[in-house]
Amino acid sequence: MKLIQYECKVERPFEEVVKKFDRDLFASLTQGFPPVHIERFDGVHTGAETHLKLGGKRGVPWVSVIVSCENDEDRFEFVDEGRVVPFGITHWKHIHTVKRSEDGGSIIIDDVSFSARKGLENALWFGFNRDMAARRGKYKRYFDRK
Numbered sequence: 001m002k003l004i005q006y007e008c009k010v011e012r013p014f015e016e017v018v019k020k021f022d023r024d025l026f027a028s029l030t031q032g033f034p035p036v037h038i039e040r041f042d043g044v045h046t047g048a049e050t051h052l053k054l055g056g057k058r059g060v061p062w063v064s065v066i067v068s069c070e071n072d073e074d075r076f077e078f079v080d081e082g083r084v085v086p087f088g089i090t091h092w093k094h095i096h097t098v099k100r101s102e103d104g105g106s107i108i109i110d111d112v113s114f115s116a117r118k119g120l121e122n123a124l125w126f127g128f129n130r131d132m133a134a135r136r137g138k139y140k141r142y143f144d145r146k
Contacts, residue, residue: 001091002125004112008136010143014100017108017143018076021096026050028142029135034059044078045069060086064094074100087124088117108139 010017023041030036030052037057042048048066053059063084070077075097082092095111110132116124 001113001115002121002128004110004125004129004132006110006132006136008108008139009101009105010108010139011105012143013104014074014076014098014106017098017106018071020143021076021078021098025142029138031138032131032134046078049083050080054086062086064092082114088120089114089124090117091115110135 021044023038023043026041027038030038034054035056037053037059038050039053040049040051042050044066046066046069050064052062052064054062061084062082064080064082066078066080068077068079077095077097080094080096082089085092092114093112095109097109097111099107099109101107112128112132114124114128115121
């Protein structure tokens with residue numbers, strides 16, 4: 001199993017950041033390579049599904065389901081798990097966390113664990129690690145423009 005974790009501080013209030021975890025934010029996070037077509041985005045709540053095509057409208061399917069969602073006054077967290085995943089991936093779990101920062105901003109944490117068929121994990125880790133690292137800048141640009 002491979003693990004990836006990134007943290008990003010944004011200068012927006014916790015409540016605003018939580019409210020903006022929507023399709024618009026998701027679309028901004030999936031820009032880049034490979035192109036991603038969002039077929040379905042149910043929102044951020046337990047049981048919500050996200051259906052993607054990696055590589056565009058005729059691309060490879062990826063389906064994730066939110067299996068838990070918790071929110072209190074200082075922390076918001078939801079977990080999505082891959083149900084239909086490509087590239088020899090056998091397990092995908094992504095924990096999304098937003099924490100209230102003491103200075104009035106918010107801390108966003110992406111915590112990913114995945115497994116893949118033998119020989120693929122290291123290659124996939126480099127690609128996923130690149131994508132997760134890029135989210136820091138994407139989060140900052142997205143919330144700075146709001």
